[in-house]
Amino acid sequence: xxxxxxxxxxxxAAMVLLMTPGLAFFYGGMTxxxxxxxxxxxxxxxxxxxxxxxxxxxxxxxxxxxxxxxLLGNPFEKFGLQGVLDTGEGMPLVGTIPEIAFVGxxxxxxxxxxxxxxxxxxxxxxxxxxxxxxxxxVTVVYFPVAHWVFSFTKDANGNPTGGWIGxxxxxxxxxxxxxxxxxxxxxxLALALILGKRKGFGKDPSHRPHNLPFVMLGAGLLWFGxxxxxxxxxxxxxxxxxxxxxxxxxxxxAAILGWLLVEKLRDGHATSLGAASGAVAGLVAITPACSAIxxxxxxxxxxxxxxxxxxxxxxxxxLGFDDSLDVVGVHLVGGIIGTLFIxxxxxxxxxxxxxxxxxxxxxxxxxxxxxxxxxxxLYSFTMAYIIGWIINKTxxxxxxxxxxxxxxxxxxxxxxxxxFGGRVSGSFSPHSETFPTGPSLAEVSHSxxxxxx
Amino acid sequence: MKLITAIIRPEQLDDxxxxxxxxxVQGLTVSSAHGYGRQRGHTEIYRGAEYTVxxxxxxRIEVLATDEQAYDLMDxxxxxxxxxxxxxxxxxxxEVYDAVRVRTGERGVAAI
Numbered sequence: 186x187x188x189x190x191x192x193x194x195x196x197x198a199a200m201v202l203l204m205t206p207g208l209a210f211f212y213g214g215m216t217x218x219x220x221x222x223x224x225x226x227x228x229x230x231x232x233x234x235x236x237x238x239x240x241x242x243x244x245x246x247x248x249x250x251x252x253x254x255x256l257l258g259n260p261f262e263k264f265g266l267q268g269v270l271d272t273g274e275g276m277p278l279v280g281t282i283p284e285i286a287f288v289g290x291x292x293x294x295x296x297x298x299x300x301x302x303x304x305x306x307x308x309x310x311x312x313x314x315x316x317x318x319x320x321x322x323v324t325v326v327y328f329p330v331a332h333w334v335f336s337f338t339k340d341a342n343g344n345p346t347g348g349w350i351g352x353x354x355x356x357x358x359x360x361x362x363x364x365x366x367x368x369x370x371x372x373x374l375a376l377a378l379i380l381g382k383r384k385g386f387g388k389d390p391s392h393r394p395h396n397l398p399f400v401m402l403g404a405g406l407l408w409f410g411x412x413x414x415x416x417x418x419x420x421x422x423x424x425x426x427x428x429x430x431x432x433x434x435x436x437x438x439a440a441i442l443g444w445l446l447v448e449k450l451r452d453g454h455a456t457s458l459g460a461a462s463g464a465v466a467g468l469v470a471i472t473p474a475c476s477a478i479x480x481x482x483x484x485x486x487x488x489x490x491x492x493x494x495x496x497x498x499x500x501x502x503x504l505g506f507d508d509s510l511d512v513v514g515v516h517l518v519g520g521i522i523g524t525l526f527i528x529x530x531x532x533x534x535x536x537x538x539x540x541x542x543x544x545x546x547x548x549x550x551x552x553x554x555x556x557x558x559x560x561x562x563l564y565s566f567t568m569a570y571i572i573g574w575i576i577n578k579t580x581x582x583x584x585x586x587x588x589x590x591x592x593x594x595x596x597x598x599x600x601x602x603x604x605f606g607g608r609v610s611g612s613f614s615p616h617s618e619t620f621p622t623g624p625s626l627a628e629v630s631h632s633x634x635x636x637x638x
Numbered sequence: 639m640k641l642i643t644a645i646i647r648p649e650q651l652d653d654x655x656x657x658x659x660x661x662x663v664q665g666l667t668v669s670s671a672h673g674y675g676r677q678r679g680h681t682e683i684y685r686g687a688e689y690t691v692x693x694x695x696x697x698r699i700e701v702l703a704t705d706e707q708a709y710d711l712m713d714x715x716x717x718x719x720x721x722x723x724x725x726x727x728x729x730x731x732x733e734v735y736d737a738v739r740v741r742t743g744e745r746g747v748a749a750i
Contacts, residue, residue: 390682390689390690390691393682393684394684448683448686451686452683452686452688456683456685458684458685459685462685496686498686499686499687511685
C-alpha cells in the first residue's frame with residue numbers, strides 16, 4: 186500500500202462527492218424559483234439511494250468477479266462490502282491503495298451519474314417515482330455498465346476477467362465518458378420522452394433560470410470536484426494524475442471560449458449561463474480522454490465540444506422533447522465527442538498509450554470507441570425507457586397539472602425556497618402534542634406579573 | 639379634487655418626487671408596477687433560446703390634488719420623468735368625489 190496514493194484517492198473521492206451538491210446548485214439555478222428545492226432534492230435523493238445500494242450490492246455488481254461475458258460482477262460476492270474490510274496485513278488492494286478506498290471513490294461516480302439524469306425531468310417528476318427510478322436504473326444499468334467499462338480484474342493466472350468494453354474490447358475511457366456521461370445522457374433522453382414536456386415548454390418566458398449565480402457556483406463546484414473525478418482516476422498521486430489534471434484544466438477553458446464564441450456570433454451576447462455550460466461541456470468531453478490525448482489536443486477537443494454542445498442544446502426545440510436542463514445536449518453529446526475524439530487524437534506516448542487516427546493508428550481505435558459509446562447509449566436508453574414506462578403506468582411519474590403550475594416545491598415537499606418577508610395571513614401550529622407540554626410563555630409571564638402585584 | 643396617477647421609469651422616481659415636494663405636495667403613494675406600452679418588452683437569451691419578456695418594471699405614483707393644482711402637478715411629473723426615450727410612461731388624472739383623513743376625519747380638500 187502507498188499512503189500518498191491512498192491519501193490522494195480519498196481526497197479525490199470527497200471532491201467527487203461535492204460534485205453532486207454542486208450539480209444541485211447548477212441545475213437548481215436553472216429552474217424556476219418554485220421548483221428549485223425539488224431540483225436539488227432529486228440530487229440529494231440520488232446520493233442517499235445510490236449510497237445505500239452501493240454498500241449493499243452495487244460495488245460487488247460493478248467490481249465483483251465477472252459472472253460471464255464481461256457483463257456483470259457477482260452482486261453477492263462482496264455483498265455488504267464483505268471481503269474488502271480487512272485493514273490489517275491481509276487487506277485487499279487495488280493497485281497501491283486499499284480496496285475499501287477504491288470502493289468509496291467509485292461510489293461517488295455512481296451517485297453523480299444518477300443525479301445527472303435529473304436535469305431532464307425538472308419541475309414535473311414525482312419525487313417518490315424518481316427515487317424508485319434511481320434505485321432500479323442504477324441497479325440494472327449503472328452497475329453493469331460500470332463493470333463493462335471500469336472492471337479490469339484478472340483471475341489467479343493473470344487472465345483478464347473484467348468488463349467487455351474496457352478490458353475485452355480495449356475502449357479507452359479513463360474516467361467515465363461512456364459509463365457516466367453517455368450513460369446518464371441516454372437515460373435522460375428516455376425520461377424526457379416518458380414524462381413529456383413541461384406546461385409552457387418553448388413558449389412560457391417564466392421558464393427562464395431563476396438564479397444564474399447558483400448556476401455559476403454549481404459549475405465552479407463541479408469543476409473543482411472534476412479534478413478529483415479525472416485526476417483521481419489515476420488511483421495514485423503520480424504523473425498520470427498530473428496529466429489528467431492539466432487536461433481537466435485545458436479542455437473546459439477552451440470549451441468556455443467555444444461556447445461563448447457560438448453565442449456571440451449567433452445571438453450577439455456571450456452569456457453567463459453559456460460560460461457555465463461551456464465549462465461543463467468541456468469537462469464532460471475530456472473525461473474519457475484525459476489520459477489519452479496531449480494538452481494541446483485537449484484545447485482542440487474543448488473548443489470543439491464547447492461549440493458543438495452550444496449548438497446541440499437548441500435541438501430539443503426542433504425535435505420537440507423537453508430535456509429541460511440540457512442533459513442530452515451537454516452530457517450525451519459531449520460524452521460522445523470526447524469518446525470518439527480519442528479514436529482520432531490518442532497519442533501513443535500519453536499514459537493511456539492509445540493509437541489514434543492522427544498518429545497512424547488507422548480506424549481501429551475509432552471503431553472501438555464508437556462501439557463502446559453506442560452500446561452504452563443504446564442499452565441505457567432502452568432500459569431507462571422501459572423502467573420509466575413501467576413506473577409511469579403503475580405509480581405515475583408526473584405530478585398533476587395543478588401542482589406543476591402552482592409549483593412542485595410546495596406540492597411535493599411542502600416547502601418554498603424563498604421567503605421575502607411579505608405580508609402573510611394564516612396560522613402557525615407547532616407540533617407541540619409530540620413534546621412534553623408545560624405552561625405557555627404567555628401563562629408564565631402572566632403568573633410572574635401576579636407575583637409582582 | 640383629482641387623483642393623478644403616473645406610471646414612470648423607476649430611475650426617475652427621485653427626480654419626480656423632489657420636484658413634487660418643491661411644488662408643495664404633502665404626500666404621495668408609490669408602488670411597484672409591471673407593464674408595457676408601445677415599445678413592448680425586452681429579450682433575454684439562455685442557451686440560444688430567446689425569451690421575450692413583455693412586462694417592464696415600472697413605478698406607479700398616485701397623488702391627490704386640488705382642482706387648481708392638478709394640471710400643474712401633471713406638468714411637473716411629465717417634465718421630471720421625461721427622458722425622451724420610449725418607455726417613459728404615462729400620466730393621467732381622474733375625478734375624486736371625496737377623501738377622508740383617517741386620523742382627524744377631515745373631508746374633501748382639507749384631507750389632501
